[in-house]
Amino acid sequence: AQSVSQHNHHVILSEAASLELGCNYSYGGTVNLFWYVQYPGQHLQLLLKYFSGDPLVKGIKGFEAEFIKSKFSFNLRKPSVQWSDTAEYFCAVTDGGATNKLIFGTGTLLAVQP
Amino acid sequence: DTAVSQTPKYLVTQMGNDKSIKCEQNLGHDTMYWYKQDSKKFLKIMFSYNNKELIINETVPNRFSPKSPDKAHLNLHINSLELGDSAVYFCASSQDFRSSGFSFGPGTRLTVT
Numbered sequence: 251a252q253s254v255s256q257h258n259h260h261v262i263l264s265e266a267a268s269l270e271l272g273c274n275y276s277y278g279g280t281v282n283l284f285w286y287v288q289y290p291g292q293h294l295q296l297l298l299k300y301f302s303g304d305p306l307v308k309g310i311k312g313f314e315a316e317f318i319k320s321k322f323s324f325n326l327r328k329p330s331v332q333w334s335d336t337a338e339y340f341c342a343v344t345d346g347g348a349t350n351k352l353i354f355g356t357g358t359l360l361a362v363q364p
Numbered sequence: 365d366t367a368v369s370q371t372p373k374y375l376v377t378q379m380g381n382d383k384s385i386k387c388e389q390n391l392g393h394d395t396m397y398w399y400k401q402d403s404k405k406f407l408k409i410m411f412s413y414n415n416k417e418l419i420i421n422e423t424v425p426n427r428f429s430p431k432s433p434d435k436a437h438l439n440l441h442i443n444s445l446e447l448g449d450s451a452v453y454f455c456a457s458s459q460d461f462r463s464s465g466f467s468f469g470p471g472t473r474l475t476v477t
Contacts, residue, residue, distance in 0.1 A: 284465060288405075293454065294468040338405055350395065350458060351420055352466055354407040 252277045252345045256355035263331050264363050271326040271358050273315075273341030282344040283324040284352070285315055289337045297339075300324065311335070333364045367391050368469035370455050376475045377445055384441045385472045387455030393467070394459055395419075396438040398430060401452040401471070413438055442474075450476045 253276045263269060275281060285297040298309025305317040315326045324341060341355040368389045377383050389396060397420070398410040412420035413432040427443045442449060455469040 286468075293470045294407075296465045299465050340407065351409055351412065352397070352456075353409070357405045357407075359405075 252353050254355035258358045260359045262361045266330050269328040269331050273324045275343045284342040285326050286340045287337045331362050333362045336362045368467050370469040370472050374473050382443045387438045389457040393457035397456040399454040445476045
């Protein structure tokens with residue numbers, strides 16, 4: 251079965267610091283990868299997604315992610331974080347089957363200190 | 365316009381009660397989902413319907429019963445509520461997820477006392 255690992259459970263950064271959140275998945279076939287963000291008390295919003303093509307994907311709010319097939323990774327990056335980036339970040343992958351089930355990682359809580 | 369809406373936003377109820385959460389999407393998507401987010405923020409799929417037909421049914425107690433009267437609606441009914449059912453329940457929908465991804469509703473925070 252597909253699984254998604256996010257090794258950083260809680261990250262604390264100062265404003266303007268660079269961010270990299272790790273995400274690894276277990277499936278060896280064709281994958282569709284996503285990063286979602288959940289601001290405090292709000293619903294999930296799509297940051298970016300990767301299906302094929304250029305492995306460096308640019309999303310909203312200055313975020314980007316790089317798909318490295320050999321490492322089964324899809325890490326999220328932002329060169330300079332802001333206080334407003336404080337949120338929970340979820341990596342997710344579809345299972346590649348007909349049901350398009352979206353499987354989430356355990357999430358990383360990012361706290362940005364002003 | 366709200367793409368995926370859920371009602372109610374908050375639900376506080378006692379153990380043993382039966383309650384329902386409603387979800388509606390106006391995106392014209394064929395597939396709808398229910399996800400449960402526990403106290404540790406972990407999100408897990410519960411059910412999925414495609415054009416009113418159940419296609420995913422994860423290991424969920426049979427006290428939980430989804431119902432899809434049409435492809436724009438997916439409701440979740442929970443019988444004999446237990447303390448462990450306390451969570452945030454998110455509805456989602458998708459069509460061609462390669463172009464539009466999955467759209468999530470605002471969530472329903474269920475508290476069982």
